[in-house]
Amino acid sequence: MQPPDDDVKTYPGSIDPDMLCEVCVSDTECDDLNPRILDKLYLSDEMGKETELSTQSMKKKKKKNIKVDLTLARSTGPVVEMSVCKLNWKCYRAPLVGSNRLPCQIYWHGLSQEELVLPKGSYVSKFYGLGDLCHKKSLAQVLNRMKELFPEEYSFHPSCWLLPEEYEQFYLHTQEHSKPNKFYIVKPDAGSQGEGIFIFSSPKDKVSLFANPSLVQEYISNPLLLEGTKFDIRLYVLLLSVDPLEAYVSRTGMVRFCTQDYHKPSKKNAHLSFMHLTNYSLNKRSDEYQHTDEPDTGSKRILTHVFEDLEQLGYDTDLLWEKIDTLVVSTLQAMSPDVMIGVHAAVRKGTLPSTNSCFQILGFDLLFDNKTNVYLLEVNSHPSLGIDFDEPIPDKPGVTKCILSQVDIDIKLAVVSDALKLVRRRQLKGPGIPIEIPDESIYKRVSPELMQEQLTLLEPVADIFRQLLKRESVTIGSSAFRSFLRTYKLTPALISTAGADLLFLKATRSYVSYETNAINFQQFYFTFYTLARSHFKKDSKVENISLLVEYCLNKK
Numbered sequence: 001m002q003p004p005d006d007d008v009k010t011y012p013g014s015i016d017p018d019m020l021c022e023v024c025v026s027d028t029e030c031d032d033l034n035p036r037i038l039d040k041l042y043l044s045d046e047m048g049k050e051t052e053l054s055t056q057s058m059k060k061k062k063k064k065n066i067k068v069d070l071t072l073a074r075s076t077g078p079v080v081e082m083s084v085c086k087l088n089w090k091c092y093r094a095p096l097v098g099s100n101r102l103p104c105q106i107y108w109h110g111l112s113q114e115e116l117v118l119p120k121g122s123y124v125s126k127f128y129g130l131g132d133l134c135h136k137k138s139l140a141q142v143l144n145r146m147k148e149l150f151p152e153e154y155s156f157h158p159s160c161w162l163l164p165e166e167y168e169q170f171y172l173h174t175q176e177h178s179k180p181n182k183f184y185i186v187k188p189d190a191g192s193q194g195e196g197i198f199i200f201s202s203p204k205d206k207v208s209l210f211a212n213p214s215l216v217q218e219y220i221s222n223p224l225l226l227e228g229t230k231f232d233i234r235l236y237v238l239l240l241s242v243d244p245l246e247a248y249v250s251r252t253g254m255v256r257f258c259t260q261d262y263h264k265p266s267k268k269n270a271h272l273s274f275m276h277l278t279n280y281s282l283n284k285r286s287d288e289y290q291h292t293d294e295p296d297t298g299s300k301r302i303l304t305h306v307f308e309d310l311e312q313l314g315y316d317t318d319l320l321w322e323k324i325d326t327l328v329v330s331t332l333q334a335m336s337p338d339v340m341i342g343v344h345a346a347v348r349k350g351t352l353p354s355t356n357s358c359f360q361i362l363g364f365d366l367l368f369d370n371k372t373n374v375y376l377l378e379v380n381s382h383p384s385l386g387i388d389f390d391e392p393i394p395d396k397p398g399v400t401k402c403i404l405s406q407v408d409i410d411i412k413l414a415v416v417s418d419a420l421k422l423v424r425r426r427q428l429k430g431p432g433i434p435i436e437i438p439d440e441s442i443y444k445r446v447s448p449e450l451m452q453e454q455l456t457l458l459e460p461v462a463d464i465f466r467q468l469l470k471r472e473s474v475t476i477g478s479s480a481f482r483s484f485l486r487t488y489k490l491t492p493a494l495i496s497t498a499g500a501d502l503l504f505l506k507a508t509r510s511y512v513s514y515e516t517n518a519i520n521f522q523q524f525y526f527t528f529y530t531l532a533r534s535h536f537k538k539d540s541k542v543e544n545i546s547l548l549v550e551y552c553l554n555k556k
Contacts, residue, residue, distance in 0.1 A: 066424065067092045067104035074110030076385040079409075083417035106423060111382055120353045123423055126381075127239065127358045128351075129342025129474060133335055134362075134381035136215040137162045137189045141522050143376075146334040149542050150454060154334075156327045156376050160217040163210045165510065170216055171203055183221060183265040187378075189213040197277060199270040219276075220375055221264050224368040226309065230262040231255050232278040232377060233303060233366040236415045237328055238443060240359050240426055242336045242343060248422060248443035249328050251321075253303040254411050259286035278367075284389070291389065293406035300407055315372065323374045325446045328364060331376060333454045337462035338521050341474050349472040356431035359423050361385075361415065385412050414442050457542060460549045464488075465524045475518035478504050481527070488552040494535045503527050 066089040073080055084091050094101040103119040109126045118124055132138060140160050147154035161170035163186070174182075180201075188196040190213070199219055203210070210216075223230045236250040260274040269275060274286045283289050283299060292298035296305035307317045346352040363383025367375045387408040390400035418441045425435040437443060468480045476484075481504050485491040491500055507523040519527070532548035533541070 064088050066090065069101060069104040069107045071101065072109045076110040079385045079387050079412045079416055080108050082413055083420055086417050087420060105427060117351055118353055118357055121427065123357055123359055123427060125359060127339050127343060127360050128346040130339050130360060131381040133338050134379050135189050136187050136378060137213060139379055140215050142334045145525060146454060153330055156374055158217045158220065158375055160215055163214045163216055167210055174203055183219040183270065184216050185219045186214050186216045189215060199265055199276055201267065219265060220367060220369055222370045224370050225262055228261045229258045230278060231257045234383065235364040235366055237362045237364055238359065238419045238422060239362055240422065241356055242339045243355050245332060245336055245448040247332050248445050249325055250415055250442050251444055252411060252414060252442050255301045255303050255306045256280050257299045259283045259288040259299060295407055295410060302407060302411060320372060324366065327374055327376055329446050329448060331379065333448065337458050340462065341466060341521055344466060345472055345474050361419055387412055418442050457545060461525060461528055462521060464552060465521050475520050477518045489555040490531065494531055503530060
């Protein structure tokens with residue numbers, strides 16, 4: 001299970017329970033928003049403009065009969081509950097986890113997808129298997145797979161290697177591309193909050209650190225700077241369906257700044273995390289970190305205001321958004337076959353009523369270089385939705401007080417509440433029917449047709465793999481793999497039986513897997529591509545796969 005990428009506290013966190021909805025205390029349906037929160041908080045509209053809600057107006061409104069189950073909301077509970085109350089819906093929390101629960105339209109899960117049989121027509125806020133897929137090594141495999149086929153379209157994915165499996169290839173690369181100003185960055189596979197990340201120039205000095213599961217990437221040494229400091233963007237993406245692909249990109253997000261002026265990496269400054277790493281959990285420890293309620297100053301800012309600053313500096317922000325949208329679509333296209341397999345398995349198991357019963361808010365971490373090329377740093381399957389931070393109390397060492405962050409509220413309240421609106425519209429319309437996006441929404445739908453060729457290439461391979469799966473499984477064993485070869489008459493025409501066994505064994509050992517005697521879709525694709533390349537021997541990798549797909553369809 002992927003840990004949250006930022007500070008996580010068990011619900012309701014360190015926020016005073018009296019400030020939250022009565023559901024936090026009574027474990028029943030929510031009928032009224034606690035007036036105390038209205039006295040202390042300004043709820044923002046979708047573009048960050050503050051709108052004060054009066055206690056009287058909220059009490060006059062009759063709650064709509066739309067229930068959101070927050071039993072498993074965990075640390076995301078406060079902002080989700082605020083969003084539900086803002087929409088005038090009802091919150092619900094079961095008295096005990098695992099006890100009988102009232103049927104709700106929406107189930108909000110804070111971390112991974114829990115084992116829960118959903119009522120027909122309801123939605124849950126997690127896709128099965130997406131958390132594991134967003135681990136750094138798994139995502140890198142998926143994107144590397146696509147980058148081999150479509151190098152230009154996936155140039156936003158920095159060159160990377162999986163450790164320890166690909167250490168030898170990485171070491172050879174560093175020897176062939178040895179430059180004094182060439183640096184790399186290592187990230188633990190399931191790490192979060194910036195822990196375990198380091199920058200280096202030569203693997204010789206770090207051999208002992210490469211034994212743990214991690215990802216090493218080429219370090220982007222020419223980032224776009226603002227006020228002399230490096231920054232990255234946390235962009236929120238609502239994934240509403242994978243079959244067909246339906247996604248919405250938030251037009252606001254969070255910009256996180258380093259707390260030390262940037263200089264290109266060198267052996268003298270590579271250890272300075274406040275200069276090179278934008279992670280909030282690291283930089284908040286700096287004496288230079290600036291907490292502020294203003295959206296356009298401080299170490300954490302609202303994206304719309306930062307883009308306004310970039311416009312004033314002469315940057316074309318419309319073009320930046322085009323690049324971002326293309327990156328998001330390309331990434332989701334690459335991930336969709338794996339996610340679709342997990343969803344279909346959950347439906348076969350009976351946990352999900354249909355393949356259109358999930359949604360999820362993803363956190364895309366992006367970085368621009370000084371030529372405005374955009375890069376994907378990682379995708380967080382459960383981005384932090386916290387709206388508070390701890391501030392040290394003067395003269396009381398080690399003691400902190402919880403402070404609400406207006407910037408976090410402005411961003412995350414709109415992200416969650418607008419996502420819930422779109423989920424509800426999808427529920428009412430049903431799958432496949434276009435839904436209208438409110439004019440005031442922060443979300444914009446991105447078109448999967450941008451990368452139709454990629455989807456056309458992967459879908460038939462994924463269809464073949466799904467036909468090999470048992471009822472609830474997302475992997476296949478060696479016997480199913482042999483069955484695939486026989487069914488499509490690939491043995492002995494393309495490969496011998498002994499060769500097939502060796503190929504299967506190589507797939508289990510060469511790729512990230514949670515089983516040693518079975519292969520997932522990523523590994524199956526590896527075998528499929530290997531067969532296509534060895535038999536057809538075309539210069540184009542895309543053509544090789546297309547020919548093998550055609551061969552299989554004709555031979556079955």
